[in-house]
Amino acid sequence: MSHEDFPTENPSVVTCGLPYANGDLHIGHLRTYVGGDIYSRSLRTLGQQTAFVCGSDMHGTPVAVNAEKEGVTPEEFALRHHEKYKETFPKFEIEFDNYGQTHDETNTELTQEIVRTLEEEGYVYEKEIPVAYDPDADQWLPDRFVEGTCPYCGAHARGDECDEGCGRHLEPGEIEDPTSTLTGNPAEYRERQHKFFAVSDLQDYLQEFINRLEGTSNAQNQPRDWIEGELQDWCITRDMDWGIDYPGEEADELVLYVWVDAPIEYIASTKQYTENVGADVFDWEEAWKESGDIVHIIGRDIIQHHTVFWPAMLHAAGYVEPRAVMASGFITLNGKGFSTSRDRAVWADEYLDEGFHPDLLRYYLATNGGFQQDVDFSWSKFQERVNSELVGTVGNFLYRSLLFAYRNFEGTPDAPLSDEVRERIEEAIDEFQAGLNDYSIRKSGNAAVRLAQFGNEYIQRNEPWKLTDEDPEQAAQVIRDCVQIAKAVAVLFAPTAPGKMQELWTQIGEEGDVSDVGTDAALESPAANFDEPEALFEKIEDERVEDLNEKLAERVAEATDDDDSDEDTEDDDSMTESESVETELEPLADDRISFDDFLELDLRVGEILDAEGIDGADKLAKLTVDIGVEERQIVAGIKQLHDLDSLAGQKVIIVANLEKAELFGVESNGMLLAAGDEADILTTHGDAVPGTKVQ
Numbered sequence: 001m002s003h004e005d006f007p008t009e010n011p012s013v014v015t016c017g018l019p020y021a022n023g024d025l026h027i028g029h030l031r032t033y034v035g036g037d038i039y040s041r042s043l044r045t046l047g048q049q050t051a052f053v054c055g056s057d058m059h060g061t062p063v064a065v066n067a068e069k070e071g072v073t074p075e076e077f078a079l080r081h082h083e084k085y086k087e088t089f090p091k092f093e094i095e096f097d098n099y100g101q102t103h104d105e106t107n108t109e110l111t112q113e114i115v116r117t118l119e120e121e122g123y124v125y126e127k128e129i130p131v132a133y134d135p136d137a138d139q140w141l142p143d144r145f146v147e148g149t150c151p152y153c154g155a156h157a158r159g160d161e162c163d164e165g166c167g168r169h170l171e172p173g174e175i176e177d178p179t180s181t182l183t184g185n186p187a188e189y190r191e192r193q194h195k196f197f198a199v200s201d202l203q204d205y206l207q208e209f210i211n212r213l214e215g216t217s218n219a220q221n222q223p224r225d226w227i228e229g230e231l232q233d234w235c236i237t238r239d240m241d242w243g244i245d246y247p248g249e250e251a252d253e254l255v256l257y258v259w260v261d262a263p264i265e266y267i268a269s270t271k272q273y274t275e276n277v278g279a280d281v282f283d284w285e286e287a288w289k290e291s292g293d294i295v296h297i298i299g300r301d302i303i304q305h306h307t308v309f310w311p312a313m314l315h316a317a318g319y320v321e322p323r324a325v326m327a328s329g330f331i332t333l334n335g336k337g338f339s340t341s342r343d344r345a346v347w348a349d350e351y352l353d354e355g356f357h358p359d360l361l362r363y364y365l366a367t368n369g370g371f372q373q374d375v376d377f378s379w380s381k382f383q384e385r386v387n388s389e390l391v392g393t394v395g396n397f398l399y400r401s402l403l404f405a406y407r408n409f410e411g412t413p414d415a416p417l418s419d420e421v422r423e424r425i426e427e428a429i430d431e432f433q434a435g436l437n438d439y440s441i442r443k444s445g446n447a448a449v450r451l452a453q454f455g456n457e458y459i460q461r462n463e464p465w466k467l468t469d470e471d472p473e474q475a476a477q478v479i480r481d482c483v484q485i486a487k488a489v490a491v492l493f494a495p496t497a498p499g500k501m502q503e504l505w506t507q508i509g510e511e512g513d514v515s516d517v518g519t520d521a522a523l524e525s526p527a528a529n530f531d532e533p534e535a536l537f538e539k540i541e542d543e544r545v546e547d548l549n550e551k552l553a554e555r556v557a558e559a560t561d562d563d564d565s566d567e568d569t570e571d572d573d574s575m576t577e578s579e580s581v582e583t584e585l586e587p588l589a590d591d592r593i594s595f596d597d598f599l600e601l602d603l604r605v606g607e608i609l610d611a612e613g614i615d616g617a618d619k620l621a622k623l624t625v626d627i628g629v630e631e632r633q634i635v636a637g638i639k640q641l642h643d644l645d646s647l648a649g650q651k652v653i654i655v656a657n658l659e660k661a662e663l664f665g666v667e668s669n670g671m672l673l674a675a676g677d678e679a680d681i682l683t684t685h686g687d688a689v690p691g692t693k694v695q
C-alpha cells in the first residue's frame, strides 16, 4: 500500500454512514457508529489529528414516503428523528465532533457548489430516460415510490436498490413491471429529461484508486467487478420536491438524488466543525482539499456508493479521495435478522433502561468478530463475554492488584518498573497501533485485554502476598509493575470503554481525562497515592439473562400476532443498515419421500480449492471443488456473503449428480449446500476426506 502508517502528519477525518432520519435505533444500528467512535478515539490516542463527523440523512424517498403516511412534512418528520439520534449517540459515548444534517445550509450550499463544479469540468450531461409515473396520482415515482422486478437477478426490488436480491443500485427506468407504492397500480414509464454524472469517464481513475484503497478487504474486493466491467453513468436528479434543488435554472423541477448530497455531508460536517473550533484546531479545507487521511466506516450494503460513485465525485470535483473504507458485516439477534416491524430488536433506549453500561455493548460489538464478519447478538453471549472477559480478566486483575497496592502501600510503591513489564507494555502499544493500521478495532481493543491477562499471570506467578513479610522490596517491585499495567490498560482500553476507563483513571489517582492522553502515558510513572478501589465490572447473573430472553420472546410473539400481513417491509433502513434480511422459518414439508428417493441424491464431501467472483454477476462465485474422484467447477450465490479469499481449504457438502447448468456463461457442475439467505455453508464436523458419501 502506498499510504504511510498511522499516525501521519495529515489531518484525519473519520466518518460513519449517515443514518436515515427515519426510525428508532436498535443495537444492530450501533455497530458502525461504535466502530467509528472507537477508531477515531484510537487514532487520537496514537497522536493523530482527527475529526469524527457524521449527520442525519434527511432526504430520499423513504423519508418522504413515511412522512406522507403520517401526514406531516418530510422536513418535520426528518428533523424529529434527527434530534432523537443526536440525543442517543452520546448515551453510548459515541461523541461526534460535529453531527449535522443533510438539509442544513452548509450541506445545501456545498452540494450545489460541487455539482456546479462537476458541470464546469464536463462530467454532467442530459439524457432522456423512462421514468415511472402514476397516472392516477398524477405523480412521478422516484426511487421508493416504485416497486417491481430487478432486471439483473429477477428478485423483488424497491426503487433504487435490489435490496432483497443482488443488492445492486438500480437506475431510474431499470425496474421491470413497475408498480406505484402510492396507489398499488401499475406504473407507466414516461420519457423525461434528467442529468447524468459521467462515472464512466472516470473508469481509469477508479481502477487505480481501488488498488490504493485501504480498509476491510470486502470494500476493496466487492466493487472490482463494477470498476473493471462496464461502468454505468449515474442519474443524479429526481422528480421530487423534497431534497436539495438542482443548482441553476432547473431548481423548480428537479432535486438532486439523495446519494449526491448524503456523502457530501461528510465534508459539510467537517466544515461545521472547523467553524466551531477554528481552523487552527482543525482545518477542513486542508483535510478535504489537500492532504487528509479520510476513513469511511459504513455497513457493507453501501460499499458501491463509497468506492465507486463517491470517489468519482470527489476526484472530479478536486477533493481528496478516501484513504480507507471499513465496511461492517451484518448483525443478527439470536441468529436471525433484526425486525423492527415484528419488534424483534433490542432497542438502544431499552438497553440503557435495563441499566447496562454502554461500555459493555461497545466491547461486545467491537470485539465479537472481525469488523467485516457478521456478528450475532444474544443476551446469553453478551453475558458470557462480559462475565469471562470484562469481569474475569480485566476487572479481576485491576481490582485485586489495586486493592493490594492500596492496602499495603496506599498507592504505588516506590520501586522502578521492571524490564519485563516495560517490554510487555511496549508490546501492547505496538499491538494497539498495528490493529489500527490493519483497520481492526477488535485487534486494537484486544491489546488491552491481553495485557490485563498478562497482569493476572504476572501477579499469580509472583505472589506478592507471600512477599510482604519475607521480601518487602520484591513485593513493592511486583506491585509497582501491576499499577503500571493498570495504567496502561486504562490508556489502551479507553477508546473501547471510555466511561469505565475514566473511572479507572480516577481510581489510580490520575488527573484529567484519560481520552486526552497518548500512548506514551502508558509508561509514565503512576500517581503515588490513591484511594481504595472499587470493582469496575459486575457479573451478569443467569436469572437476569432468562428475564431478558423472556421479555424479548413475549414482545416478538405479541408483535407477530398484531401483524397479520405477511409482508415485512423494513422502511427504516439507513445508509448503514446493519440488518440481515428477515428470514422467517418455513413450515416443514408435508410430503414424505422414500429412502430410495433420498438415495438418488449423490451428496459428497468436497474441499474448496479456489473461489473467485464471476464478472458481471453480483452474487455468483465460481468455485473449484475437489471431490476426491475429480475436481468440479461449481457456481454458487455466495459472492457477497463470504470472503472468497478465505474459502480455500473449506470442507463443503455438494450435490454431485445435479444436472449441469450455465449461469452468466459459466458452467456449474454440481451444487453447494448452504443454509438460509446468508448462505451459511454446510461443512463436516470431523475429518471426512473429499469424495466421502454423505448419507
Ligand SMILES: [Zn+2]
Residues within 6 Å of the ligand: 150, 151, 152, 153, 154, 155, 157, 162, 165, 166, 167, 168
Ligand atoms: Zn437484483
